[in-house]
Amino acid sequence: MVILTALLLLTAANLAVSRKTICPTNATSCSACITANVKCAWCSELDYSRGPRCLPLNKLQKGSTCPDEHIVSPERVSVTITKAREVRRNRPITPQMVKLHLRRGAKANIPFRVKAKTTPVIMQFRYPRGVRVTVQADCMGFQWKKKIAKCRTTNGNVVNVTMTVHMKRCLPKPKKIKVIVGSFKKRPLKVLLTSACRCDCEKPEEAVVESTLCHSQGTHACGLCLCNEGRYGRHCECQGTGQAVGQCIGRKMTAQCSGRGDCICGMCHCNSISSASPVRYTGRFCECDDTACAYHQGQLCGGRGRCSCGQCICNDGFSGEDCSNDMSVDKCKSPATGLICNGHGQCVSNQCMCEPPYAGVRCEECPTCPGQCQRLKDCVMCFAFVSGAFNQEECRQRCEHLEIHLVDDVAVMERGGPNYRMCLLRDEDNCFFKFAYAARGRMRVRVERTRMCP
Structure with missing residues (x-):
């Protein structure tokens, strides 16, 4: 089990490494792209916006829509050997001059031959910083240490040597690599080394000013x-x-x-x-966005407003996070007094929320409140006896919330009916009249049709 877990972790690590991006997809210039990795190429199309401009060459050629003529990928390695007219017979190394052009990260093999004048053959290598050089030779007892190579061979023999040049970083200007054999310091192998660290299309002669x-x-x-x-x-x-x-x-x-x-x-x-x-x-x-607001009853902003930047802008007459609050008060306003909830509550979503002990649609009921008989007096008198403070029109408007009935005897209660509270009042004729009231939903009033006059 432990071995299996280790293998799985190793596989995951390998996959992570393999998926690592080798080219900077956020490169802001062609030179920054090609110097990041020797495999990177750049798309120089002006309006190219269908992906990163900097990708591995194979992906830019096959996996993108960049036209081939706009793919910039400088040659990785370029080697030029000078002609033989410069070679002299008494020089121990052939050739004597090589021109080498490398991209950052690229490697190149430079083969040359050394004719042994003494034994052992000693070769000294001089190269600049930012460049790594390694050497191999086909001689016995070959040694390579601290920029010096040694070979044991017989005088007059020819030793074949391969020098590998690795461009580790860009060189600000051309540099030289020298290989000196023995004491022949004036007859070395010279490698003129330049680095491809700038795209040709970025050179002043290629760029278009005020384009x-x-x-x-x-x-x-x-x-x-x-x-x-x-x-x-x-x-x-x-x-x-x-x-x-x-x-x-x-x-x-x-x-x-x-x-x-x-x-x-x-x-x-x-x-x-x-x-x-x-x-x-x-x-x-x-x-x-216009959908990131609260919903009420399955509708955005309750169907009573519009969504603006996550907040409901409610239509007139509605409020709340989801516009579910009805702010109209027509159903809360008392036709008798003109007051909202008769002054005994608050209108929420066009419904009265009454303060205790008031009740009713507009908080007009208060069976346990003292003085309820006096509050009902004017409506009872105008309805039952066509008298009192209200005329007929006022009686109709201000007393419509009451359910008033004339009876022969208010003391006789219907079966199963509500518990009535009795009232006995005197009118302007000095007559007594009796009525009873009960609050069950709508206020119910029973008025005895006969007054008791002196």
């Missing part, structure tokens, strides 16, 4: 516009500094325009509704 492709405000080189001061953008179409691009990134969003739009001249142009994406994005950084 129309860059709105005549920059230099076009290797598919990129190098904008003049005070201009920026893919085609130098924007005025200002390149820092304006940062205006398209919010404090808490890592992606430009939240990944939902394009940054054009420092402003986010958000993606609009399409068949592929029915969502409309808004906001300075395209951080909002």
Whole structure:
């Protein structure tokens, strides 16, 4: 089990290494791309936006849409050997001059022959920093240590030597590698070494200054516009500094325009509704969409408003996070008093929330409140005896919330009915009249039709 676990971990590690990107996909120039790895190539097409410009050569050729004529991949190794006219008979090394052009990271083998004048043959190697040299030779007892190679051989024999040159980093200017045999210091092998650390399309003679492709405000080189001061953008179409691009990134969003739009001249142009994406994005950084709001009864903003940047903007008369609160008060307003919930409650979603001990649709009921008989007096008098403070129109409007019945004897209660409270009052004729009231939903009032007059 332990062995199996170790194998699985090793396999996972190998996969992670194999998937490691060898070319910087975020490279901002052709030179930065080709010097990152000897396998990297660059796409110099101006409007190329279908993937990274910097990829391994094989992927750029087969796995991208970059035209072949726009693929920049300098030759990895170039070796030139001088002609034999410069070779003299008494020189112990052949050839005497080699021109070597390498990309950063590339290796090249330089074969040469050494004719033994003494034994052992001693070869000294001098090369600059940033270059690694290793040597092999077909002689017995070959030794290579501290830039010195030794061979045991017979005088007059020819030793075949292979020098491997590895370009570890870019050289700012051409350098020389010298191989000196024995005491023949004036007759060495010279290798003139240059490094391919700059794309030809970036050289001054290849770049186009004030190019129309860059709105005549920059230099076009290797598919990129190098904008003049005070201009920026893919085609130098924007005025200002390149820092304006940062205006398209919010404090808490890592992606430009939240990944939902394009940054054009420092402003986010958000993606609009399409068949592929029915969502409309808004906001300075395209951080909002029109569906990220609260739902009520299966509808966005309860069907009573619109969604704006995660917040419901409710229609008139509605409120709340999901616009579920009905702010109209027509069902809470008392026709008798004109007060909201008769002044004994609050109107929430067009319904009265009564304060105890009040009850009823508009908080008009309070069976346990003292003075309830006096509150009902005017409605009872106008309805039963056509008298009192209300005329007929006022009686109809202000007493419609009551259910009033005339009876012969209020003391006779219906079976199963509510518990009535008795009232005995005196009217303006100095007559007594009796009625009883009970609160069950709508206020019910029973009025004895005969008054008791002196």
